Amino acid sequence: MCRWIAYKGKPIYLEDWLLDSKHSLIEQSKSADMTQYQVNGDGFGIGWYGSRVEPGLFRSISPAWNNSNLQSLAKHIISPLFLAHVRFATGTTIQETNSHPFQFKNWLMVHNGMIHEFALVKKELMTAIDAYYFQYIVGSTDSEILFYLLLTNGLQKNVNLAIKKTIQLIEFTAKKHQVQQALRMTLGLSDGKSLWGIRYSSNAESATLFYSLEKNNEQVLIVSEPLDDCAQCWIPVNESSILQFDKNSKMTVVNITKPEFILNKA
Amino acid sequence: MCRWIAYKGKPIYLEDWLLDSKHSLIEQSKSADMTQYQVNGDGFGIGWYGSRVEPGLFRSISPAWNNSNLQSLAKHIISPLFLAHVRFATGTTIQETNSHPFQFKNWLMVHNGMIHEFALVKKELMTAIDAYYFQYIVGSTDSEILFYLLLTNGLQKNVNLAIKKTIQLIEFTAKKHQVQQALRMTLGLSDGKSLWGIRYSSNAESATLFYSLEKNNEQVLIVSEPLDDCAQCWIPVNESSILQFDKNSKMTVVNITKPEFILNKA
Amino acid sequence: MCRWIAYKGKPIYLEDWLLDSKHSLIEQSKSADMTQYQVNGDGFGIGWYGSRVEPGLFRSISPAWNNSNLQSLAKHIISPLFLAHVRFATGTTIQETNSHPFQFKNWLMVHNGMIHEFALVKKELMTAIDAYYFQYIVGSTDSEILFYLLLTNGLQKNVNLAIKKTIQLIEFTAKKHQVQQALRMTLGLSDGKSLWGIRYSSNAESATLFYSLEKNNEQVLIVSEPLDDCAQCWIPVNESSILQFDKNSKMTVVNITKPEFILNKA
């Protein structure tokens, strides 16, 4: 499992939440609290929106806690919208292309969780990816496959539908291969305007996900676990739901209704 | 394009041909002679057979010419059979899993060349890989796909047939996608007993490949280009052929007959 | 030897000169023209001034030509003043702390050249570094020693004097150890306001260095070799001279008078 944060609001230095807060993401890379996987030292990545449509991306295979390039970049990059991730590898190789965020054009995605029994279902899931997107796969993680399945399922047109279709496909494929629990995920997504936080798992026991609002939504954070001690500041994202902050940071929540898949799967 | 060497014979230190010869592989990583791609600085790898059935493997993303780990390992590893490779990336990511050799169980493969218009044919070729082998794909190169296609086509049972079937599949897929030249390759292969050198390209203008015999085949080398100035020591491998040195270093040559594919493709 | 560029002017994307020009720095990393060391693949670095007093710094041990992080950063970082460097190692280790620029507070330095017979004079030169600066030495290059000697000799107060004193010290130390040629260097320096280009070598046969002015000095470049084919755009920096563009890009040139050292050394 991994840890990630996503920020949307007035432009800030990345270091504010990556380095400086009490339980910052870099702190979490060495000692996360709300997971049994405390050490997330298998690489990291940051993706940020700036003056271009496509976001900037910096990914590394080294642990985040002692990376001098990350520290300098976090002190110098200012952004109104960014995602950052520290990785705990669940069986796949340590290489930059397996570090999150994953990027396609103006889209970024970070993932905490896993597709269970990935080796069993990998070929079938990859085959479901559109040939156009297929050529962009450069790593070997379940997370990257998830990203390109979302794109194949229309992420760029309808996020909620793409998420539902992709979950449905993964659940269906798992069932076919007699895998008990298909999927476990929290996702952070952005197109450079909106920010989404998704929480879903096959057994409805998803990893933790919180959001935080400050000053009339002027600053929004979505995080794997709280970044400081302020208990009331961090609100749990509902199980099986899609949280969206649009370009004006207006919040909407959509449930990922379970029955839909069960009915479809049957 | 890349440069590679393969050795079979009495146990020697890897450094003998990696570091010490006049035009050693490490020398070639910085200034290859028989290719327009003189700088092969996009990673390297060594695979060697020792006291176990599976070979040892050390791969890196750094250039070979200044890598202190490689230098120490080459000075200390002694082997009767090894392959080594320096990479010139043709469009794919620099990551360890894209460095050669590729390994599966007791098998090793190195590749110089490319599958042309790989983005166009990648999905179709990957779909042809057996689901069992599919899970082991961890990189993003055409070379790795070539390796798992060979395995899918029975490399472990019949090398010559696997090579012919794989070439046929790639030629057929290229034709289907209207790619003019399908494939360009020299391949080094070993199962820990035999050593194979393959030279093939769609237009019969393959990259250079040479072999060298010393002392009644006691020492055999297959190389992208000669490792020293001894002109008569290095014999060109025939275009469209499979060269094999068996466990006793007995040499056989099999032609890869072109008509066969054209007829089959028609 | 290495290749470097330094830019001062209206804020631009780093990619303009790192990636996009005909003979960009990244192009030079693979095939430099004006040096016998055409491949500068032993790491790279960028340092840029932004919204803070201290510059940002990103350094790597990988070749610049295929580094996806560098490409993304160069597309997203906008700066009015930056230095970038691709390294050809002259005997020292490949590690990030040996990649240029070197940074201390608001200062950045890049270097092309070498202190000759560095192993012979290393201890004596390092001993001359002030104890306060000594603790910041983290790499093992002659270039980093040169930087901390400049700081010890008052770089932050008087650049010209610090350069002269440092050259004098290195020349003197070389002579003491009977090293024929002490030093060979082109230097790029900045404090975040001014930009300096220095050209000096013991035998007055320094590596190439050029500058370019556009539109009434609104944009200034100092480079190891021209970045495009415009012959008249690139003006050679004089041998044994210090070129300065101040915060208004006003240019001054100071000679590094040779007799001074010879007299002092005698």
Next chain:
Amino acid sequence: MCRWIAYKGKPIYLEDWLLDSKHSLIEQSKSADMTQYQVNGDGFGIGWYGSRVEPGLFRSISPAWNNSNLQSLAKHIISPLFLAHVRFATGTTIQETNSHPFQFKNWLMVHNGMIHEFALVKKELMTAIDAYYFQYIVGSTDSEILFYLLLTNGLQKNVNLAIKKTIQLIEFTAKKHQVQQALRMTLGLSDGKSLWGIRYSSNAESATLFYSLEKNNEQVLIVSEPLDDCAQCWIPVNESSILQFDKNSKMTVVNITKPEFILNKA
């Protein structure tokens, strides 16, 4: 702080103690028991003696727990004498030259601990290193300085004396700079024949160090913490002592008498 192991005995695969034992060194890299610094993810290294006088050396900046090169090398390298180390950086850069073991000719050293207030005493300690050895310093750790001080103090002639002199020098220098506790260390040392384990700290509260003997000393291990659950197998090394296993694995213990330094320092 760090974790290390050293082995001397019949030739074995490195994996036996690096990977396969219940609380192997790689296991310790992620969750060490006998230290407050449980995550030793700031690089690793192995040094082993084989068929040459100089040992082989493989060092990396990545965590040991997911490094595929380490896993392959540990499965293939067989040695009668090796040292291995996983690093917890105490303030210095993550780079290969800061990973242990340190090597000079036939000598290897690993270190757990630190020279306190290293920035304060660094220049003075480095100045004490002989000019001949000075040129070989390529990293920036206190540990490497310790190694070259040992060499300067005659390690190659008299290990016990070199250790005592070096401790004395560091204690003396610390006192001069009003540093309360000078040094904290466990050291593993070998010249390719003998194996030494040293335990010392200024306040006589050294980090843990154990040794283990099997079958009449045929196999000897010295380790930061036990590699399995066998309580009686692992014997603590005495505080302030030098443990030596000679080429026949005969054990001797020498005390590092405290008064000697105090008297000398006064």
